[in-house]
Amino acid sequence: MTPQSILEQDRYWLCNAQVPLCLFLPKHCPPTITPNSEKLVRVDIHIEEGMITEICASGDRPPSNEKDVYDMKGGQVWPTFVDIHTHLDKGHIWHRSQNPDGTFSGAIAASMEDGDRYWTADDLYRRMNFALKCSYAHGTTAIRTHLDFRGEETEVTWEVFQTLQQEWQGKIHLQAVSLSTLEELLTPEGRQSIDRLAEMGGILGGMPLMNPNLERQLSQVFPMAKERNLDLDFHTDENLNPEARTLYHVAKTAQNHQFQGQITCGHCCSLAVQPPEMVQETLEAVKAANIAIVSLPLCNLYLQDRQPGKTPTYRGVTLIQEMQQMGIPVMFASDNCRDPFFAFGDHDLLEVFNQTVRIAHLDIPYGNWPQAVTTIPGKIMKLPNPVAIAVGLPANLILFKGRRFTELLARSQHDRIVLRNGQPIDTTLPDYAELDRL
Numbered sequence: 438m439t440p441q442s443i444l445e446q447d448r449y450w451l452c453n454a455q456v457p458l459c460l461f462l463p464k465h466c467p468p469t470i471t472p473n474s475e476k477l478v479r480v481d482i483h484i485e486e487g488m489i490t491e492i493c494a495s496g497d498r499p500p501s502n503e504k505d506v507y508d509m510k511g512g513q514v515w516p517t518f519v520d521i522h523t524h525l526d527k528g529h530i531w532h533r534s535q536n537p538d539g540t541f542s543g544a545i546a547a548s549m550e551d552g553d554r555y556w557t558a559d560d561l562y563r564r565m566n567f568a569l570k571c572s573y574a575h576g577t578t579a580i581r582t583h584l585d586f587r588g589e590e591t592e593v594t595w596e597v598f599q600t601l602q603q604e605w606q607g608k609i610h611l612q613a614v615s616l617s618t619l620e621e622l623l624t625p626e627g628r629q630s631i632d633r634l635a636e637m638g639g640i641l642g643g644m645p646l647m648n649p650n651l652e653r654q655l656s657q658v659f660p661m662a663k664e665r666n667l668d669l670d671f672h673t674d675e676n677l678n679p680e681a682r683t684l685y686h687v688a689k690t691a692q693n694h695q696f697q698g699q700i701t702c703g704h705c706c707s708l709a710v711q712p713p714e715m716v717q718e719t720l721e722a723v724k725a726a727n728i729a730i731v732s733l734p735l736c737n738l739y740l741q742d743r744q745p746g747k748t749p750t751y752r753g754v755t756l757i758q759e760m761q762q763m764g765i766p767v768m769f770a771s772d773n774c775r776d777p778f779f780a781f782g783d784h785d786l787l788e789v790f791n792q793t794v795r796i797a798h799l800d801i802p803y804g805n806w807p808q809a810v811t812t813i814p815g816k817i818m819k820l821p822n823p824v825a826i827a828v829g830l831p832a833n834l835i836l837f838k839g840r841r842f843t844e845l846l847a848r849s850q851h852d853r854i855v856l857r858n859g860q861p862i863d864t865t866l867p868d869y870a871e872l873d874r875l
């Protein structure tokens with residue numbers, strides 16, 4: 438039997454697997470195992486009919502039949518990934534619409550212009566479908582995408598989104614968030630679009646900008662979400678302006694309105710350049726309002742502190758470690774891929790995790806950070822099953838060759854195996870040529 442054919446059986450053991458302790462559901466790691474210095478535990482995992490049916494310390498229960506054993510040889514096993522902040526509608530246009538100066542405003546202008554020329558159902562479908570193929574092959578099971586509000590054209594986007602949502606059902610769980618400025622959202626057209634969003638089970642989003650009407654705008658947006666039972670997901674302070682405090686205003690408004698839904702805020706870059714007292718005040722408000730934070734380090738590193746002819750000195754990311762220390766849920770996600778906001782990217786959350794570890798110094802120790810691309814976004818997206826490892830959960834797993842974290846993160850792990858309901862999937866990435874003639 439080939440190793441691959443072992444995994445194609447209805448039941449088998451994954452032996453000698455190393456799993457980050459933080460990726461077990463609480464109390465589901467066998468209590469007799471002592472984690473190593475990187476908090477990895479060595480286990481054997483039994484999979485039957487697509488489910489995890491037993492987990493024991495490696496070697497505790499020698500499998501009776503060698504044909505049923507896939508030897509991980511110490512390689513890490515993770516649950517599949519959850520990408521909680523993407524922009525699938527804008528992706529993969531770099532070949533035709535670049536960012537001329539690499540700045541945030543350059544990105545906004547270039548992507549709006551691209552949309553004005555090319556916003557058709559076929560163009561959207563092909564690019565979004567390509568993104569989903571990449572995500573799936575890398576081991577992602579759920580994606581939340583922001584979708585640009587484009588007046589009447591928004592309907593085109595939502596129809597494509599719903600088609601893809603159906604076509605990918607059972608493979609990738611897809612959620613949509615509306616994206617506009619709050620000013621646009623509060624126009625009659627914007628308000629109408631929210632009814633459509635609610636009908637689709639979407640999430641109310643937007644980009645609050647610092648302006649004299651910000652508090653008034655937010656105090657109108659929160660009731661809109663409350664009336665329709667919508668969760669919220671905002672782009673906040675994606676800049677390095679110390680005066681930018683929309684995150685603080687979102688948190689205060691949420692408290693004033695006693696908002697009970699889930700609020701997620703993305704970016705929050707300006708916290709990195711604010712004085713400690715201001716940061717403390719904001720983070721306390723964020724914590725009190727139960728806001729979850731998503732950091733988008735690849736895009737932030739690309740766009741922030743960009744000035745012609747100058748080497749950047751800031752990394753652009755938010756206060757990832759400080760937030761986690763306060764008990765605020767922190768997640769990492771892809772954001773844009775191969776578009777004016779970020780020229781690179783392949784929808785691989787291992788790459789995102791890898792880069793974030795380096796950018797934000799999350800390696801000494803690695804702690805619970807693997808949860809930031811798996812368990813925590815799974816919970817914030819309210820997925821039907823926990824994204825974790827435990828007996829009784831579907832065997833949606835990624836098998837890496839990397840054993841210690843240095844091995845996992847020094848190489849791309851493009852030879853990973855992805856199991857969906859216990860069965861290996863085809864992890865071939867789509868060819869870029871699929872996007873020719875767009």
Ligand SMILES: Nc1ccnc(=O)[nH]1
Binds near residue numbers: 524527672736773778
């Ligand atoms: N970082 C981003 C902000 C707004 N729109 C995007 O597509 N990306």
